[in-house]
Amino acid sequence: xxxxxxxxxxxxxxxxxxxxxxxxxxxxxxxxxxxxxxxxxxxxxxxxxxxxxxxxxxxxxxxxxxxxxxxxxxxxxxxxxxxxxxxxxxxxxxxxxxxxxxxxxxxxxxxxxxxxxxxxxxxxxxxxxxxxxxxxxxxxxxxxxxxxxxxxxxxxxxxxxxxxxxxxxxxxxxxxxxxxxxxxxxxxxxxxxxxxxxxxxxxxxxxxxxxxxxxxxxxxxxxxxxxxxxxxxxxxxxxxxxxxxxxxxxxxxxxxxxxxxxxxxxxxxxxxxxxxxxxxxxxxxxxxxxxxxxxxxxxxxxxxxxxxxxxxxxxxxxxxxxxxxxxxxxxxxxxxxxxxxxxxxxxxxxxxxxxxxxxxxxxxxxxx
Numbered sequence: 001x002x003x004x005x006x007x008x009x010x011x012x013x014x015x016x017x018x019x020x021x022x023x024x025x026x027x028x029x030x031x032x033x034x035x036x037x038x039x040x041x042x043x044x045x046x047x048x049x050x051x052x053x054x055x056x057x058x059x060x061x062x063x064x065x066x067x068x069x070x071x072x073x074x075x076x077x078x079x080x081x082x083x084x085x086x087x088x089x090x091x092x093x094x095x096x097x098x099x100x101x102x103x104x105x106x107x108x109x110x111x112x113x114x115x116x117x118x119x120x121x122x123x124x125x126x127x128x129x130x131x132x133x134x135x136x137x138x139x140x141x142x143x144x145x146x147x148x149x150x151x152x153x154x155x156x157x158x159x160x161x162x163x164x165x166x167x168x169x170x171x172x173x174x175x176x177x178x179x180x181x182x183x184x185x186x187x188x189x190x191x192x193x194x195x196x197x198x199x200x201x202x203x204x205x206x207x208x209x210x211x212x213x214x215x216x217x218x219x220x221x222x223x224x225x226x227x228x229x230x231x232x233x234x235x236x237x238x239x240x241x242x243x244x245x246x247x248x249x250x251x252x253x254x255x256x257x258x259x260x261x262x263x264x265x266x267x268x269x270x271x272x273x274x275x276x277x278x279x280x281x282x283x284x285x286x287x288x289x290x291x292x293x294x295x296x297x298x299x300x301x302x303x304x305x306x307x308x309x310x311x312x313x314x315x316x317x318x319x320x321x322x323x324x325x326x327x328x329x330x331x332x333x334x335x336x337x338x339x340x341x342x343x344x345x346x347x348x349x350x351x352x353x354x355x356x357x358x359x360x361x362x363x364x365x366x367x368x
Contacts, residue, residue, distance in 0.1 A: 006097035106222035240270035
């Protein structure tokens with residue numbers, strides 16, 4: 001699956017520094033707005049200790065983790081929805097991504113200019129929200145105009161869509177994001193707004209970028225203000241120090257990284273938390289294939305049936321699906337091999353209605 005998260009925020013909040021830390025690509029990081037114009041794209045692996053365990057047990061020729069694509073998108077300013085700054089380009093880029101990582105400045109530094117001339121994380125968030133909401137409102141209004149004509153002509157499907165579109169219009173006009181609309185039938189929602197790719201309907205994680213002095217505590221006054229502001233959305237706030245993470249990313253030795261983290265009372269990189277959080281945000285799970293040639297993690301949506309999961313490997317696997325042989329990860333770890341799991345009765349044969357569980361180790365039988 002092609003999965004893409006867009007890193008967004010006002011200029012000079014630490015987006016490019018963060019991107020440089022989570023990707024082998026090095027985005028230019030400079031102390032002025034619009035340093036990033038064309039979106040930088042990097043591929044990063046999803047940390048998963050289960051792969052390390054499988055590698056030790058199976059001893060394959062290669063190990064392939066699952067990955068997420070991160071896009072560093074140009075900074076946005078007031079008026080972007082009407083084309084100010086790089087607004088139109090920014091909005092086009094963000095429309096393409098599956099989820100948003102909204103970086104918010106939660107540190108003071110007189111040497112790093114703020115595009116609004118002050119540090120106020122709540123206001124910064126609201127600027128981004130407002131511009132995206134205006135663009136979404138424009139999209140919804142256009143579709144309402146088209147749908148109203150069909151609804152007035154007696155089209156029952158159009159009438160149902162119009163009701164949902166008007167609900168989104170009311171929410172956006174009230175200053176709330178489209179993702180706050182709850183309780184709709186998924187199919188009805190898709191029929192009404194699926195073609196609009198609403199910017200504020202995309203899932204979001206807020207990334208509170210703090211200074212090194214605040215990272216050990218995991219918070220500061222700015223972070224608490226941000227958390228209070230996003231609480232109604234039910235969105236996650238992940239606290240990181242982008243500058244610190246960039247230093248960690250440059251360390252090649254794992255022991256050096258661990259010692260560096262310990263100096264700040266951290267047990268893991270904030271980037272690992274962020275990557276896993278992005279994966280969870282998209283409602284994704286991992287299943288594995290394990291053999292002497294390759295141990296590999298595969299990304300699917302939670303709730304997928306076995307044939308759809310097989311199709312991620314190759315479309316022929318889904319088209320000609322016969323059955324799936326499944327071993328639970330805990331069983332594989334306990335019994336150490338596929339044969340031992342078989343002998344212990346821990347390998348199950350599943351059909352087309354089997355719902356794949358996170359961590360399943362699978363082998364597909366198919367015939368085309």
